[in-house]
Amino acid sequence: MTASAAPGRTASGKPPARTAPRTALRTELRRGIAPWTGLAVAVTLLVPLWSKAAQWQGSWGETQTQLHAAAALLGGPLVAAAACWQGGREHRRRTAELLLSVPRSRLAQVTTAATPIVLWAAAGYLFALAVAFAATAPYTGAGSPSLSVVVTDLGLLLSVGFVGFVAGRLVRWRLTAPVLAVVLYVLLGAPGYMEAKARFLSPGEQYTLWGSVPVWWFAPVLLAWTGGIAATVLLAYAARRRLSAVVPLALAVAAGTVIVHTGADLFRDDPTATRKVCSASEPGVPQLCVKAPDAPALPSVSAALAGMFSRLEGVPGAPVRYVDSGFGPKDGEAALGSATRGWNLTRNKLTDPQAYASNTALTLVSRDCPDGTRTSERKAADRVRFTDDAVRTWLAGDDSTWDPEARPLVARLKAMPDSDRRAWLGRFLATLESCTPAEVPAL
Known part of the structure; x- marks a missing residue:
């Protein structure tokens, strides 16, 4: 009578092989366009930042103002285009039909294929953030950087990454990626020329972070808005029960309503910016x-x-x-x-x-x-x-x-x-x- 295998091991006594999704994710993280996307994001953010270093070095608010503008208007379209190109890979390789025979769900396939792009994009942003903060820290006075703005910038890059990937899966045209980048650049930048409160719906809105800070619920609401849209697109395309996309859509609509209603009041005066500091008194x-x-x-x-x-x-x-x-x-x-x-x-x-x-x-x-x-x-x-x-x-x-x-x-x-x-x-x-x-x- 043979002994049963120990839990977590095969009959031969060896640990089981890694699951296919995890192996595929690690493979995608190490090769392909994902690592290059992270490098491209870092360079795309640092080059314009460095050209304007005189404007932001010494001020946390100015540093994040410039970084946010670059991340939204330059990094966002770049990540969307890279993810779109990744999404169209199976069509270019003529392996789209082969994926239908894979036992994994479409949602699992999409998230596994798109995640390396957005993770490397986030890494590129965080690297640029670290360089900018290290460059401005020796010259700053009072105040500190805003974690809320960092979180919302990351949320934007992750969201446009998943949306871009789905666009690449749906549209087989080879020029979809650059066209998507141009369209997204216009969509993110054009609302900045509006006077209406609706302009704050654009993640590319140019915030004036010198002398003001976001309200405490700024990050959750902005993440619900951008993340809700991305989740809606992702579920509507890949979920087995597409009606589940209604949940993130409702969340995004609720968050958007709060943003439009609040408008410029998403920011409040920074008390450190109005505090008076005087030199030592000398006769x-x-x-x-x-x-x-x-x-x-x-x-x-x-x-x-x-x-x-x-x-x-x-x-x-x-x-x-x-x-x-x-x-x-x-x-x-x-x-x-x-x-x-x-x-x-x-x-x-x-x-x-x-x-x-x-x-x-x-x-x-x-x-x-x-x-x-x-x-x-x-x-x-x-x-x-x-x-x-x-x-x-x-x-x-x-x-x-x-x-x-x-x-x-x-x-x-x-x-x-x-x-x-x-x-x-x-x-x-x-x-x-x-x-x-x-x-x-x-x-």
Whole structure:
């Protein structure tokens, strides 16, 4: 009488061979276009990101804004085209009829064949994400990246992968893949030009993630929307009971309704972006206050304004604090010049410190007066304008004025004894809120 085989082993005592689906999946993961898809996704995301590094390095929000745009508008069509090409493989090899004799269900066959593409696409996205985060981390201030945006970007790539695969199975035309990529690019990008709330249904909507963060239920709803559509397509094509596609379809419709109803309220203000961070208080040196994400740029800002502060030292009424214009300067404060990443701020360093100092000096001497001036006062108004220009030029240490007629006034200001110049500047600063030319001291 022969002994029965032990559980989990064959009659010969050896473990059973791996199941066919698992073996097929591992084979597909190692060869074919799936690994190349992951590499293509990583390169497609990193090349445009790197070309705009000056705009996002140092800001988690800007980093994810740029990465999301690239993942949706470039990565999405690429993954859909690769999956579509994979889906049409059996038609090109003339083995579609052979699959009908395989004991596995159509749904199992489709998921096994499409999964390597979407997994490698996700790997390519995560690699690009890691590179971008590693590049921006050394320059960031307050805040952190949003996991919700990462999850929704991954959900988009997975969803379009399965939809693209089904399209490849259904349409035998060889140009289906590139045409699908173009169509998907238009479908993802076109809603961004709409004003209606329905534009948020597009996973390619350009989010402004600097200064705002998604609400806590952002990821689940977006995943239900994109994933529901993908599951509907997949089940309608491959499920034995196609009516089961109604369940994910209903879920997608419910999620889409919530998205359209919510609109821009899918995002809320980021409290870290409005938190004020100030430089250390030092005797005789005005304090600088910026938004928390820009705190690492304070040393560069301080160095750019050092000359201006030295010229204002001892001047009666000179500001004791300079703040970001978003905070609204109060008494004894003045607004800082504008510092925008990718424009005049790169990796927390001002690209043109002289221009920044000139811009800050301009905000200090600007007068909020009506544009219209009576003809009889035109000459007096021009004198004030030239005086303001001369003070701005001298404070910023510029080489020349904006208006040639203000140059002699700069020479007079430089020629004044220090005590007389400080007294005159004190009288000048006291009239910055006045629009009456006669009240502004002459040079």
